[in-house]
Each structure stands twice: as C-alpha cells, then as structure tokens.
Amino acid sequence: MRILIPVFPGITTLDAIGPYEVLRQLPDAEVFFPAAVPGPVPDGAGSLRLMATHRLADFSSADVLVVPGGPGARPLQEDRAFLDWIVRVHATTRWTTSVCTGSLILGAAGLLRGLDATTHFGAVEGLEAHGARYTEERVVVRGRVITSAGVSSGIDMALVLAERLSGAVAARAAQLQIEYDPRPPFDSGSYAKAPQEVRDYLVARRARGR
Amino acid sequence: MRILIPVFPGITTLDAIGPYEVLRQLPDAEVFFPAAVPGPVPDGAGSLRLMATHRLADFSSADVLVVPGGPGARPLQEDRAFLDWIVRVHATTRWTTSVCTGSLILGAAGLLRGLDATTHFGAVEGLEAHGARYTEERVVVRGRVITSAGVSSGIDMALVLAERLSGAVAARAAQLQIEYDPRPPFDSGSYAKAPQEVRDYLVARRARGR
Numbered sequence: 001m002r003i004l005i006p007v008f009p010g011i012t013t014l015d016a017i018g019p020y021e022v023l024r025q026l027p028d029a030e031v032f033f034p035a036a037v038p039g040p041v042p043d044g045a046g047s048l049r050l051m052a053t054h055r056l057a058d059f060s061s062a063d064v065l066v067v068p069g070g071p072g073a074r075p076l077q078e079d080r081a082f083l084d085w086i087v088r089v090h091a092t093t094r095w096t097t098s099v100c101t102g103s104l105i106l107g108a109a110g111l112l113r114g115l116d117a118t119t120h121f122g123a124v125e126g127l128e129a130h131g132a133r134y135t136e137e138r139v140v141v142r143g144r145v146i147t148s149a150g151v152s153s154g155i156d157m158a159l160v161l162a163e164r165l166s167g168a169v170a171a172r173a174a175q176l177q178i179e180y181d182p183r184p185p186f187d188s189g190s191y192a193k194a195p196q197e198v199r200d201y202l203v204a205r206r207a208r209g210r
Numbered sequence: 211m212r213i214l215i216p217v218f219p220g221i222t223t224l225d226a227i228g229p230y231e232v233l234r235q236l237p238d239a240e241v242f243f244p245a246a247v248p249g250p251v252p253d254g255a256g257s258l259r260l261m262a263t264h265r266l267a268d269f270s271s272a273d274v275l276v277v278p279g280g281p282g283a284r285p286l287q288e289d290r291a292f293l294d295w296i297v298r299v300h301a302t303t304r305w306t307t308s309v310c311t312g313s314l315i316l317g318a319a320g321l322l323r324g325l326d327a328t329t330h331f332g333a334v335e336g337l338e339a340h341g342a343r344y345t346e347e348r349v350v351v352r353g354r355v356i357t358s359a360g361v362s363s364g365i366d367m368a369l370v371l372a373e374r375l376s377g378a379v380a381a382r383a384a385q386l387q388i389e390y391d392p393r394p395p396f397d398s399g400s401y402a403k404a405p406q407e408v409r410d411y412l413v414a415r416r417a418r419g420r
Contacts (some may be wrong), residue, residue: 012229012231013227013230013231014227014230014231014388017223017224017227017228017258018224020223020224020258021222021223021224021362024255024257030257031255031257031258032257033257033258035359039306040250040261045234046231047234047240047241047242047243048230048241048243048260048261048263049257049258049260049261049263050259050260051250051258051259051261057411059261063246068300074271096369100389107223116246120389121386121389132216138389138391138393139393139395143369146397149389149391150299150387150388150389151231151387151388151389151390152231152365152388152392153391153393155362155392155394156392156393156394159394159395159396160395163395163396167270168396169408169411170411171395171396172396172398172404172405172408173398173404173408173411173412173415174397175238175258175394175398175404176331176398176400176401176408176409177360177361177395177412178224178360178361178362178399179310179330179331179359179360179361179362179363179399179400180361180362180392180394180399181359181363181364181394181397181399181400181403182346182362182365182390182392182394182399183348183363183366184365184366184369184385184390184391185349185351185366185370185373185381186369186373186378186381186385187371188382188383188385188386189385189386189388189389189390189391189392190386190391191381191386191391193345194382194383194385194386195382197379198382198383198386200380201379201380201383202383202386202387205383
C-alpha cells in the first residue's frame with residue numbers, strides 16, 4: 001500500500017507527521033515524502049527541515065495521498081506542475097486527503113468543486129473560492145476525498161482513514177501505539193471555543209508576521 | 211528562549227514534532243534540533259529523515275530541553291556522551307521534559323531517581339529500572355521535570371509547559387493555531403482502555419519486528 005505525503009517549503013510539519021505516525025503502522029504501508037526538489041525541505045517556521053528523498057515525478061500513482069498544509073501551501077495554488085501532479089495521482093488513489101491548508105491545494109487542483117470540505121479556520125474563504133462548501137467538522141469524508149481541519153486534526157483524519165483501509169483492530173492498535181488519548185489542559189482548540197482575547201492574540205501575532 | 215529538541219537515529223518523529231509545533235509559537239522561542247552527528251537523521255520506521263543542523267556540542271545550555279523517544283532511545287541509555295550532554299544541559303534549564311521513551315534517556319542520565327514520572331506504556335519497567343516511580347498520568351510535572359506518556363502526549367505536555375512559560379493566553383493561542391480540539395474516532399488510546407484484541411494485535415506485530 002503506497003502512501004504519498006508530498007512536502008514543500010513552508011510546510012507545517014505536524015500536518016504531515018501526525019498522519020504519518022498513524023498510517024505507517026498499517027499492514028503493508030509504504031510511506032514516501034516526495035518533493036518537487038528532493039533534499040532538505042524547510043518548514044514554515046524555518047527551524048526544521050524534512051528530507052525529501054524522492055521527486056514528485058518518481059510517482060504517478062498511489063493508494064493514499066495525504067496533502068499537508070502550512071504557509072507554503074498558499075503559493076502552490078498557482079503552481080501548475082504541482083497541481084497537475086496532484087490531479088494525476090488523485091486519478092489513481094483509493095483515498096485522497098488533506099490536512100489544514102492542504103485543502104487549498106486540493107481545491108486549486110479542482111478536486112473539491114461542489115464538495116463539502118474543511119480546512120484551517122483561517123483558510124475558509126480560500127477554500128470556498130475553489131468551489132467547496134466549508135463544513136465545520138474536524139474530519140469530512142465525501143466519496144474518496146477526506147479533508148480535515150487545522151494541523152493536529154490530521155491525527156484524527158488518519159485514524160478515520162486507517163479504519164477504512166485496514167479495519168477496526170489495526171486502526172485502534174495504531175491509536176494505542178501512539179497513545180492518542182488526548183488530554184488538552186484547556187479548551188481553546190477551535191475558533192468557536194477560543195476566548196476572544198485568544199483570537200485577538202493570534203490576529204495581532206499574524207499582523208506582526210509571525 | 212532557547213528550546214533544544216535533540217534528535218537521533220530511531221526517533222519517533224511525532225514525539226519531537228508535536229511539542230515543536232506548540233513551543234515554536236511562544237514569544238521569543240528559538241527551537242533547535244541538534245544531534246550527535248548533524249545531517250539527515252532517520253526515524254524508527256526508516257521512512258522519514260529529519261535534518262539535524264547542529265551538533266549537541268554546539269549547545270551547553272537551554273531554557274527548555276525536550277527529549278523525544280522512539281526505538282532509538284533505548285540504546286542511548288548506554289551512550290555516555292549523550293547522557294553527559296543531557297546532564298550538562300539539564301543543569302541550566304528552566305524545564306527539562308521528555309515524551310514517550312525519552313523518559314528512559316532522562317532516567318539513564320539519573321534525572322528521575324525517586325521521582326514520579328511517566329512514559330510509553332511499553333516502557334514502564336525500563337523507567338522504573340532507573341529509580342523513577344511510574345505514574346499513570348498523561349503529563350507528570352515534578353519540580354522542573356515534566357515527563358509525558360506515549361508519542362502524541364507530547365502535544366498535551368507542550369501545552370502544559372507553554373502556559374508555564376508564556377502564560378494562559380499565549381498557550382491557548384498555540385492550541386488554537388494548531389486547532390487541537392481532538393476528536394479521536396474511537397477510544398483505544400491508552401492501554402487501560404484498549405480492548406484485549408487490540409493489545410494482542412500490537413504484541414503480535416512487535417513479535418514480527420514491526
């Protein structure tokens with residue numbers, strides 16, 4: 001079972017790594033991290049680099065495609081070569097998925113037109129500009145396309161997908177192995193729940209370019 | 211604020227990336243991923259490599275030390291140079307933390323003797339062999355040492371730490387930015403909760419060396 005997680009400069013690494021640590025555990029899973037240019041790929045914060053060991057062009061098909069997001073996802077909406085690769089691989093997949101603003105890439109590739117989908121709370125307008133119907137759920141499964149909300153939602157998405165790919169026991173075993181029994185110490189993990197001062201803090205931070 | 215996340219061959223990448231995506235957001239955070247040997251560092255599954263851009267020896271102090279785990283953490287319990295570095299940096303930190311079997315490294319470095327601590331459910335005996343008292347909580351804060359349970363618990367740990375480092379609003383903003391509003395589709399994320407057939411599945415998989 002070939003699982004492709006394309007990476008790119010400006011990726012949010014948890015978007016990729018959350019699903020990776022679930023899906024890599026499934027029977028016969030082979031996970032690859034291809035990039036337009038192989039080698040070290042810097043993340044959006046500039047502190048971390050993931051190694052891309054393959055070119056996108058090394059693959060023309062996959063069982064599962066997981067498209068992560070991050071600040072670098074936005075310019076990819078204009079990257080014809082990248083989008084063509086997404087379309088080509090999507091034609092072969094059992095499941096095509098996105099985490100966070102990875103949905104903008106699926107959208108720009110034309111895969112979400114008329115479809116219910118989700119994304120990071122800060123990218124709702126961008127998602128709808130691609131003809132998707134924003135749906136305020138953490139994981140949205142429609143046909144063989146799964147989109148998920150911001151960053152950490154990729155873990156939930158991958159568990160939903162794991163059950164469909166490999167059954168209930170393998171999916172639950174993956175959850176146990178990563179001890180995903182979340183206990184957030186506070187409850188500000190969605191825009192609807194976060195206090196206004198927390199939202200304001202994020203807006204101000206973005207205005208400072210962080 | 212200098213945050214060090216040492217990486218090593220055989221790391222479980224989510225142990226490092228979960229805390230990274232929270233802590234990097236804090237005011238004045240500077241995160242580094244040093245390794246004994248800089249360059250690409252392969253993870254425990256062999257599918258992914260993180261780039262280590264610094265040597266351990268490049269740093270002799272930190273505000274925060276986050277020690278991740280993974281299969282590669284076990285041999286580090288015998289690696290005197292690595293353990294000496296941990297001890298040296300720990301002497302300077304405000305907070306010394308571990309995720310998953312990173313606790314075995316803190317234990318081997320002598321930092322958990324007589325202390326309540328936690329780890330991955332598969333490493334409890336190894337933790338206690340270092341004189342720690344295993345505590346079945348997801349995040350255990352004792353003095354300036356924080357240990358957390360398996361893999362994904364590093365996100366919860368980092369949020370607990372974020373509040374202590376930077377206050378309630380910054381910590382909640384970090385949670386919102388990664389949309390950490392978890393919705394696991396099933397409830398097998400701890401050994402106590404997982405059905406017996408799920409536990410058996412993991413044991414059988416390990417016996418096959420996966």
